[in-house]
Amino acid sequence: MSDGLRRCAWAVRTAEERAYHDAEWGCPEHDDTRLFEFLILEGAQAGLSWLTILRKRAHYRAVFDGFDAERIAGYDEAKVESLLQDPGIVRNRLKVQAAVINARACLTLRDEFGSLDAYLWRFVDGQPIQNAWADYREAPTRSAESDALSKDLQRRGFKFVGSTICYALMQAVGMVNDHSTDCFRWQELSPPGPAV
Numbered sequence: 005m006s007d008g009l010r011r012c013a014w015a016v017r018t019a020e021e022r023a024y025h026d027a028e029w030g031c032p033e034h035d036d037t038r039l040f041e042f043l044i045l046e047g048a049q050a051g052l053s054w055l056t057i058l059r060k061r062a063h064y065r066a067v068f069d070g071f072d073a074e075r076i077a078g079y080d081e082a083k084v085e086s087l088l089q090d091p092g093i094v095r096n097r098l099k100v101q102a103a104v105i106n107a108r109a110c111l112t113l114r115d116e117f118g119s120l121d122a123y124l125w126r127f128v129d130g131q132p133i134q135n136a137w138a139d140y141r142e143a144p145t146r147s148a149e150s151d152a153l154s155k156d157l158q159r160r161g162f163k164f165v166g167s168t169i170c171y172a173l174m175q176a177v178g179m180v181n182d183h184s185t186d187c188f189r190w191q192e193l194s195p196p197g198p199a200v
Contacts, residue, residue, distance in 0.1 A: 009188045012140045020058045030193050032132055032178035036120045039177055040110055041071035043120075044103045046173045047164030048094045054172075056094075063092035068103065073114075076107035102163035109161045125179065127153045133180040134194050143182040146171045 015025030033039055045064065049057045057064075067090055069075040087093060087100050110120055117123040127149050137143050150171035157165040174180045183190035 010186050011189070012184050012187045014140055015187075018055060021055060024058055026189065029176055030178050030181050030183055030189060032193075033176075034121045034125070036114070037071055037073075039120045039124060040073050040107070041065070042173055042176050043106060043110075043162075043165075044068070044071060046169050046176065047102055047106070048096075048099050049172070050099070050164055050166075050169060052094065060093055063090075067093060073107040073110045073120075076104055077111055079104045079107075099164060106162050106164075109157075113160060124153070124177070128174070128179045132178050132193070133174075135180060135182050136185050136190075137182060138185055140182065140184045140187075143175075144171065147174075147180070149179075150174055 011022065011025055015021050015029075033042070041064075045057050045061065048064070065071060067087060084097075084100055084104065088095050088097060093100075113123050114120060117126075133147075133149070135143065146167040150167045153174070154165055154167040154170040157170070171180075175182050178193065181190065181193045183193065
């Protein structure tokens with residue numbers, strides 16, 4: 005890159021991916037609205053490229069009420085139908101319906117745990133898992149933690165939360181640091197001491 009920084013190889017193809025990689029991916033996130041946004045967008049991404057979702061994210065935020073779980077939980081069939089006519093999002097009925105189902109399940113989960121943040125981060129004991137991959141392609145697509153998260157979310161009625169989607173969520177919100185070791189973000193997001 006012209007700025008001289010080394011990045012994960014996936015992040016050098018487009019300006020959108022580079023900006024997302026540098027400012028968001030792998031950064032520990034604790035804001036409930038942002039966590040819910042990533043949960044919904046990772047589900048929407050299933051079978052598609054993340055770049056497709058990145059390019060639609062601003063529109064998703066607009067039409068999904070800023071990912072306010074309480075507002076989305078109140079969506080009726082007419083709202084779902086209007087969303088399915090919107091070319092600015094992934095117009096997959098199951099994915100749009102899953103956003104509503106997941107919002108309702110999220111409200112129940114927040115009643116139990118106090119926040120989505122408290123619920124999610126307990127799967128990594130409140131601390132990011134620090135990996136040390138020489139090449140980002142060495143990173144797994146699932147883990148014991150994502151398996152456990154997926155199983156528990158499904159038990160609670162969430163949709164589009166398979167283990168691979170959960171692992172991508174964990175990577176995105178910094179529950180796991182899967183930047184490659186030659187990437188400038190790996191060092192910035194790694195605490196002193198040995199990696200696992």
